[in-house]
Amino acid sequence: MYALVDCNHFFVSCERLFRPDLRNHPVCVLSNNDGCVVSLSHEAKILGIKRGVPLFQIADIVKKNNIAIFSSNYLLxxxxxxxxxxxxxxxxxxxxxxxxxxxxxxxxxxxxxxxxxxxxxxxxxxxxxxxxxxxxxxxxxxxxxxxxxxxxxxxxxxxxxxxxxxxxxxxxxxxxxxxxxxxxxxxxxxxxxxxxxxxxxxxxxxxxxxxxxxxxxxxxxxxxxxxxxxxxINTTEINRKQSICTSRSFGATVTDIESLKESIAHFTAMSAQKLRKQNSIANIISVFILTDRFSKQEEHYYHTRSMALPVGTNDTAELILYAHQLLTELYKRGKAYKKSGVILSGIVPNSSVQQNMFDNLKNREKRSLLNKVVDNINSKSGLNSVKYAAQISTDKKWTTKTSFKSPDYLTNINELFEVH
Structure with missing residues (x-):
């Protein structure tokens, strides 16, 4: 016999955990860039709202019924x-x-x-x-x-x-x-x-x-x-993904390569962490960038480029280096980019690493330990508590829109839950 433990309306339940006043109130949680409903309470379903519906289509229902709206807070x-x-x-x-x-x-x-x-x-x-x-x-x-x-x-x-x-x-x-x-x-x-x-x-x-x-x-x-x-069905096999894609649509269009590099570094780091979590390495990395396909000002631009890695790896710094190389080849000055992403494929277990006698990295064992320490710190202290310099920016124009995001109650000391 098997048991499946399934959290009820999980994103909504997480938001209600710190907002007990919403316990019997209709609640909806939105996707990236506050686009569509991805999680909703039973009370919201009764009002006729369905998962996947765009926010703008239910604006009148939200206003009329005072529905609580939240941006996705994946860290929480x-x-x-x-x-x-x-x-x-x-x-x-x-x-x-x-x-x-x-x-x-x-x-x-x-x-x-x-x-x-x-x-x-x-x-x-x-x-x-x-x-x-x-x-x-x-x-x-x-x-x-x-x-x-x-x-x-x-x-x-x-x-x-x-x-x-x-x-x-x-x-x-x-x-x-x-x-x-x-x-x-x-x-x-x-x-x-x-x-x-x-x-x-x-x-x-x-x-x-x-x-x-x-x-x-x-x-x-x-x-x-x-x-x-x-x-x-062996769910362990299902969970070991054959490819890992991390991408986001930007909250605003981006034209400079530095902002694109920051987004690509961020997505690469997230993908590498997922690789390590399933004890795997990737042999191929792909990067893609695209402009807004609905824009009337310019022709839609979408291009991707891939690279076979000299040695299969899950090392964040190494993957960021390769991703930036591909991005430089893809980038065209003057275009307004709306989305970027990284795909890791050719995924095999850690034990299947094929060594290369011409490998330029001579300290893979130490770097593996470093990545493990970083993952442990980020697991305990919150995502990106420790990150690479390539991910740091004071003006993240490429980040997603989160107009209704709740505080990071568990990981940000400045946003701890207050009891009055």
């Missing part, structure tokens, strides 16, 4: 996520942190009768110690655990924990579960399935395996088996 969310995940890993063995607000627990070493009471205690502990509400699904596979967590969140009668532990419960749960919401199916797969008359997860399980193999990829077959109660 990651800090709260670390606290939630620490409780989970301290409480249970074999925990796989899947995302910022989800974690799987392998429950195969526990007695069946212990599962629901244990998970209910975990949910209560997270709520009491951190203040974040969670829903927990328990089932024979990770995909079914996702289905169970959906019902635990939707129906209060489950008291935060829904368990699918027999055939009757499995069939009942899948019979009313939309095929588009099944983990691993996706929008394109769901459209194809509905064209075949498959509207629910249960409909999908009634198809023969050879039919699924004929019409879908290996991921479709895995999803079908998981819904049957046959474990096939």
């Amino acid at each position: 969310y990651s800090g709260i996520s670390e606290r939630v995940m620490k409780i989970i890993t301290d409480t249970a063995k074999n925990v796989d942190v899947y995302s910022i607000d989800e974690a799987f627990i392998d429950l195969r070493n526990y007695e069946k009768k212990e599962l629901v009471p244990l998970m209910r205690l975990l949910a209560e502990k997270i709520k009491k110690w951190v203040g974040i509400p969670v829903s927990i699904g328990v089932a024979p596979t990770k995909t079914l655990a996702k289905v169970a967590a959906h019902y635990a969140k939707k129906y209060k009668g489950y008291k935060q924990v829904c368990c699918i532990d027999d055939e009757q419960k499995r069939v009942k749960a899948l019979s009313t579960f939309d095929i588009a919401d099944v983990w691993g199916i996706g929008r394109q797969f769901s459209k194809k399935l509905t064209s075949f008359g498959v509207n629910t997860a249960y409909d999908f399980t009634q198809k023969k395996e050879f039919w699924v193999q004929k019409h879908f990829t290996i991921m479709g077959v895995r999803a079908w088996k998981e819904l049957q109660g046959i474990p096939t």
